[in-house]
Amino acid sequence: MPGKRTLFLFLLVCCFWTRQVLAQLPEKKSGRQISIKKASEAIVIDGNPNEPDWLAAEVSGNFWQQFPFDSSLSLSKTEVMLTYDKQFLYVSAVCYDVLDGPYVAQSLRRDFSDRSNDCFQVMLDPFDDQYNGFSFIVTPYNVQAEGLITGGGVYGQSRDWDNRWFSAVKREPGKWTVEIAIPFKTLRFNPAHTQWGINFSRLDLKRNELSAWSHVPRNFSNTSLAFTGKLIWDSAPAKTGLNLSIIPYLLAEVNRDYTAGTDIDKKFNGGGDAKIAVTSALNLDLTINPDFSQADIDRQITNLTRFNLFFPERRQFFLENSDLFGQFGFSQIRPFFSRQIGLRNGRRIPIQYGMRLSGKVSRKLRIGILNVQTGADSLSGAVPENYTVACFQRQLKGRSNIGAIFVNRQSTDGPGLNANDYSRVLGLDYKLASRNSRWNGIAFFHKSFVPGGIQPEDYTHASFIRYDDPNWSFMWNHEYVGKNYRAEAGFVPRQDQFNAILNKAVKLSYWRLEPEIQHRWYPKNSRINNIQLGTYASWYGDSALRTTEGIINVSTQVNFVNTAFIGLVLSEYHTRLFYPIDVTYTASTPLAAGAYSYRDFAVFGRTDIRRLVTFSATATHGLFYNGTKSSLSSTFAYRIQPWGGIGINYTRDDVQLPAPHASVALNLLGPQLDLSFTRSLFFSSILQYNDQAKNMNIYARLQWRFRPMSDVFIVYSDNYTAPDLIKKNRALVIKLVWWLTA
Numbered sequence: 001m002p003g004k005r006t007l008f009l010f011l012l013v014c015c016f017w018t019r020q021v022l023a024q025l026p027e028k029k030s031g032r033q034i035s036i037k038k039a040s041e042a043i044v045i046d047g048n049p050n051e052p053d054w055l056a057a058e059v060s061g062n063f064w065q066q067f068p069f070d071s072s073l074s075l076s077k078t079e080v081m082l083t084y085d086k087q088f089l090y091v092s093a094v095c096y097d098v099l100d101g102p103y104v105a106q107s108l109r110r111d112f113s114d115r116s117n118d119c120f121q122v123m124l125d126p127f128d129d130q131y132n133g134f135s136f137i138v139t140p141y142n143v144q145a146e147g148l149i150t151g152g153g154v155y156g157q158s159r160d161w162d163n164r165w166f167s168a169v170k171r172e173p174g175k176w177t178v179e180i181a182i183p184f185k186t187l188r189f190n191p192a193h194t195q196w197g198i199n200f201s202r203l204d205l206k207r208n209e210l211s212a213w214s215h216v217p218r219n220f221s222n223t224s225l226a227f228t229g230k231l232i233w234d235s236a237p238a239k240t241g242l243n244l245s246i247i248p249y250l251l252a253e254v255n256r257d258y259t260a261g262t263d264i265d266k267k268f269n270g271g272g273d274a275k276i277a278v279t280s281a282l283n284l285d286l287t288i289n290p291d292f293s294q295a296d297i298d299r300q301i302t303n304l305t306r307f308n309l310f311f312p313e314r315r316q317f318f319l320e321n322s323d324l325f326g327q328f329g330f331s332q333i334r335p336f337f338s339r340q341i342g343l344r345n346g347r348r349i350p351i352q353y354g355m356r357l358s359g360k361v362s363r364k365l366r367i368g369i370l371n372v373q374t375g376a377d378s379l380s381g382a383v384p385e386n387y388t389v390a391c392f393q394r395q396l397k398g399r400s401n402i403g404a405i406f407v408n409r410q411s412t413d414g415p416g417l418n419a420n421d422y423s424r425v426l427g428l429d430y431k432l433a434s435r436n437s438r439w440n441g442i443a444f445f446h447k448s449f450v451p452g453g454i455q456p457e458d459y460t461h462a463s464f465i466r467y468d469d470p471n472w473s474f475m476w477n478h479e480y481v482g483k484n485y486r487a488e489a490g491f492v493p494r495q496d497q498f499n500a501i502l503n504k505a506v507k508l509s510y511w512r513l514e515p516e517i518q519h520r521w522y523p524k525n526s527r528i529n530n531i532q533l534g535t536y537a538s539w540y541g542d543s544a545l546r547t548t549e550g551i552i553n554v555s556t557q558v559n560f561v562n563t564a565f566i567g568l569v570l571s572e573y574h575t576r577l578f579y580p581i582d583v584t585y586t587a588s589t590p591l592a593a594g595a596y597s598y599r600d601f602a603v604f605g606r607t608d609i610r611r612l613v614t615f616s617a618t619a620t621h622g623l624f625y626n627g628t629k630s631s632l633s634s635t636f637a638y639r640i641q642p643w644g645g646i647g648i649n650y651t652r653d654d655v656q657l658p659a660p661h662a663s664v665a666l667n668l669l670g671p672q673l674d675l676s677f678t679r680s681l682f683f684s685s686i687l688q689y690n691d692q693a694k695n696m697n698i699y700a701r702l703q704w705r706f707r708p709m710s711d712v713f714i715v716y717s718d719n720y721t722a723p724d725l726i727k728k729n730r731a732l733v734i735k736l737v738w739w740l741t742a
Contacts, residue, residue, distance in 0.1 A: 032214045032229035034060045034198065036082040039090070045179045047142075047170030049081065049092040057081040057092075060213065063202060067210035068529045068561045069522075070218040070470075074211035076204040078120070082231070086238060089187070091180040093120045095140075095202060098174060103140040104205040104610050105642035108676030110705070111145045111159050112137075116609045118205050120178055123149060123223055125197030126189035127281075127363050130225040130399045131433065132323075133197065134187060140176045141642050142169035143679060150323035152399055152433045153223035154440055161319050164708045164741065185243045185741070188281045188359055194236050197228035205610050208562060219470045219520070226399065226437035243277030244742040247316070247709075251291055255731035273317050282359035282367075287317045290342075290351050291735070315342075321358035324368040325389055328405045328429050328444065329490075333460055333481060335425040335446050336407045337491035341372050341387050349382045350375035364395035373412070383413035387489055399433035405446075409489040423488035424449040432465070441465035448486040457482030457509050457543070460492075470520065473534075477514035483507050483543070494540075497578050508578065509543040532557045532567075550574045566605035573598050575625070583625055584655050585692060588662035591625055598623030612639045627657035644675040666691045680705040689722055696720045709739035 039053040061079040065072055077096040084090060097103075103118040114121060117139050125133040133149040135157050144167055147157035166181040189196070200213040201222045214229035216222050253267040271289030278284050318325075318338040328335050342351045354372035361367055370389040376382060388410070393403040404427065411421035427446035432439060447459040462479040481495050484507070494512075496505040518534030533556045540549040550573070557567035574597050580590035600622020607615050617634035631654070637647035649670040656663045672686040685700040698718040705711050713735045719728040 032060075033232055034058055034080070034082065034229065035232045035234070036084060037234045039083045039085045043083065043085065043088070043090050043179075043181070045090075045166050045168045045181050047168035047177055047179055049094075049177065049179055053083045054081055054092060057083050063200070063211040063213050064215040065209060065211050066201075066216050066218050066222055068208070070215070074202070074209060076202060076207050076209050076211065078200070078202045078211065078213075080200050080213065084233075084237060087185075088181040088183055089124075089237070091122050091136075091182070091200075092178065093200065093202075094175055094177050095120055095204075096175045097204070097206070099206045101206055102641065103176075105139055105141050105143070106639060107644040107674060108141060108143050108642055108679045109644070109674065109682050110143065110679075111162075112139065112143055114145060114203065116205075117143075117203070119145075119203050121201040121203075121222070122180065122182075123153070123197075123199040123201070123225070123228065124182075124187065124231075125149075125225050125228050126187055126193070127360060128193065128195055128197045128228075128230075129363060129395055130197060130228065130435075131395065131401070132366075133225050133228075135223060136165060136180060136182060138167045138169060138178045138180060140169060140171055141679075142167055142178075148320075148323070149223050149225060150327070151431070152437060152440070153221055153225045154433075154437060156221050157223050158319075158322065160322075162316070162709060164739065166708070184237055184280070185277065188283065189237065190360070190363060191236050191238060191280055193363075194233040196231040196233070197225060198231040199225075199228045208610070217470060219468055219473075220437055224437050226433075226435060242742050243280075245275040246272065246740045246742075247274065247737065248272035248740075249291060249735060249737045251733065251735045253731060253733045255729065257729045258727040259729065275320075278357070279359075282357070282361060283320060285317055285320065285354075285356040285358070287351070287354040290315070290317055290354070317354055317356070321356075321366070321368060324358055324366055324391060324393060325370060325405075328391065328403065328427055329446060329460075330442070330462055330464070330477075330479065332492065332494055333446075333462060333479060333487075334491040335405055335427050335487050336389050336489055340489050340491070342374060344377070344380045344382050347377065347380045347382075349377050349380065366393040367391070376413075383411055386410045386412050386417070389489075398435050401431050401433075403429045403431070405429070407487070407489050420451050422451065423486050425487050425490065438469055439465070439467055446485070446487075448484075450484075450486050455484035458484040458486070460485050470522075472520075473516075473518045475514070475516040477512070479510075479512035479514075481510055483509040510548065511541040511543075511545060513537075513539045513541075527561055529559045529561045532559070546576075547574060548576045548578075560608075562608045563610060564606055564608045567603070569602045569604070571600055571602070571622075573600075584657075584662070584664045584666070586662065586664050586666070588657075588664065589660045591657075591661060596625045598625060600624070600629070612641065613637070614639075624655060625657070627655060627661070627663070629656070630654045640675075643677070644673075646674075647672050664691075668692070691722065694722050695728075696722045696725065707739075711737050713737070 035058050041051060041053060043051055059079050059081055063074040063078050065074045079094045081092045082090065106112055106117050114137050119137050119139045121135060121137040123133055123135050131152050135147040135149055137145040146163060147159045148161045149157045163186045164183060165186055168179050170177045202211050210222060212222055214227055216224055216227045249272050251269045254264060256264045269291055271291060274286040276284040325336055326338060342349050352373045352375050356370045358368040368391045372387045374385050376384050388408040391403060391405040393401050395401045407425040409423045411418035425446055425448045427444060429444040432441035441464050443463040445461045460481045464477045466475045481492060494510060495507050497508050516536040518532055521531045535554045537552040538550060542548050551571055553569050553571035555567060555569040557565055559565045576595045577591060577593045579593050582588045582590045600620055602618055602620040604618035614637045620631040633651045635647060635649050637645055639645040651668040653666040669689040670686055675683045682703045687698050689696045700716045702714040703711055715733040718730045720726060721728055
């Protein structure tokens with residue numbers, strides 16, 4: 001930061017504008033509800049809701065516009081109906097379309113981006129707690145996507161969750177009609193409740209209009225559960241009896257490590273998961289000898305931050321109720337991060353077995369218990385370990401909640417538990433969520449326990465508060481992490497500082513303060529939807545509150561009605577290096593320890609995502625420590641509608657440092673191909689060339705979804721050193737995953 005005086009003035013401005021935003025009037029609420037009656041005859045999912053029960057169902061329409069404005073009814077007309085039987089909740093929607101031209105569809109691949117495809121969406125809140133729910137989305141080409149809504153839906157939804165449900169679409173002149181069948185076995189609910197929260201959303205990209213059945217203010221995500229209407233059942237949905245899914249897999253792998261000079265290695269493996277509904281709201285996940293090799297490749301990123309990067313969890317066993325386990329703390333202070341299990345320095349560590357019990361035991365109480373046992377790995381030096389996590393979340397008045405978590409990583413090397421090798425964390429979190437979603441916040445305190453007894457500064461605490469209305473938003477955050485806080489099953493990258501003299505990372509205490517203010521204008525009768533102007537600061541200090549790192553910036557962004565935007569950011573940085581360090585991470589001469597001040601500016605923008613050709617870029621230029629840095633990050637994409645597309649991601653960082661430090665130009669190039677031959681056969685390929693990692697990798701995956709949630713994967717990967725392109729390793733994997741449901 002530019003000093004304590006600047007920080008003080010910034011905080012005074014924050015306080016002034018907080019007072020202003022508190023004077024804003026609350027948002028209006030629609031208070032909508034829709035009734036549902038049990039079907040008397042079988043419902044056929046064919047996209048044509050012509051059965052007698054559909055004709056007798058209540059029809060609800062008059063959606064509210066959310067984008068580009070939120071003060072009138074939508075121009076694109078949508079009508080919805082619901083019914084149910086012993087097995088399914090049925091939803092039907094008629095999406096009227098009076099504009100000429102094709103629908104916007106990025107591809108036929110499941111789990112598409114809902115903001116770049118025409119679609120109809122259902123949000124369900126079975127416990128009507130306005131905090132956790134489910135999302136189901138269908139496009140005019142009957143492509144499906146589903147997600148878990150957590151934290152009230154303020155920040156959207158998690159799209160990593162997959163489950164079985166059914167849909168059909170019929171396209172006709174002037175409209176498209178969708179029928180959806182959601183198995184009660186897929187949902188978690190209380191069979192005694194006859195009132196659920198529900199909302200419907202429609203994105204019509206030809207008109208460029210986002211609308212919702214129950215009014216959602218435009219400054220919030222359409223998934224926000226604070227604004228759901230009510231689904232009124234004529235009788236409570238019945239329990240579904242046995243709810244069991246067995247998910248076995250078989251795998252064959254051929255690989256060769258050319259760097260080590262080993263022969264071809266052939267592997268055959270098998271294992272699987274099981275999902276058992278203990279109650280209709282409480283689920284038991286089991287896994288034996290799981291393998292996660294088929295999924296996705298982690299996209300390479302040029303890292304000039306001095307700290308580890310966060311890559312999200314995508315493994316099936318860890319996904320359901322993942323927010324209950326994984327969202328304690330902050331994004332950079334997680335007491336538990338499931339990717340620490342089964343992975344070490346990029347190597348897979350064998351997981352022998354795992355168990356997770358998670359879900360609701362009452363309307364206001366969620367619990368989670370996890371236990372996973374890993375095996376040994378001689379190449380990485382990993383010893384057998386056991387991971388245990390226990391947590392709960394209790395809803396308080398309104399939408400706020402309080403939660404607690406206990407995490408234990410325990411070595412099991414040798415007979416029984418190793419009493420001298422463990423790491424434990426005990427934490428308490430409070431999450432604020434106002435009824436109108438304008439106020440959201442978190443406060444927590446976590447303490448760690450390691451062999452040797454209580455240590456000084458072995459805890460962390462933090463607080464976060466955010467206010468958001470259509471015109472103003474304000475955010476405040478503080479963090480503290482003690483140098484002896486140990487979350488070895490978590491993610492706390494900022495605690496580690498690399499000591500080039502000792503050639504290892506050391507842990508140091510740090511404080512962080514992070515305020516932000518933003519104002520939005522909405523010009524009338526304009527091609528501009530809104531203009532944003534804001535200022536943001538992030539200050540880090542040591543245990544004595546001396547500045548170690550900081551940034552303060554001023555930014556503006558113009559968001560056009562056609563989805564394009566352009567913006568500018570002016571930033572000033574202050575960094576104190578504790579130890580000499582190579583800031584380019586390319587084996588260059590380290591910079592000397594000490595304080596550095598520098599600044600830069602960035603211009604960024606994106607074209608209309610509805611077009612077949614889209615482009616986005618961010619260009620940055622300015623000082624960098626005692627030198628300069630120019631950066632370009634860009635993406636070009638061409639859509640072959642609706643079959644997929646091709647794209648190129650390119651990042652360049654040109655760092656110029658004075659002698660004796662090396663000046664480097666780091667390039668990351670990633671052309672990719674994504675094809676959907678049908679709604680069940682997909683091919684994707686990506687080539688990544690990374691100067692910083694001195695690596696080029698080729699990744700290709702063919703996926704055949706031969707039945708719901710059941711897949712055959714053929715995955716090819718190849719790695720070379722860059723730029724001389726010497727072969728490093730090569731692998732071919734064939735994997736079968738079969739989802740069997742009772």
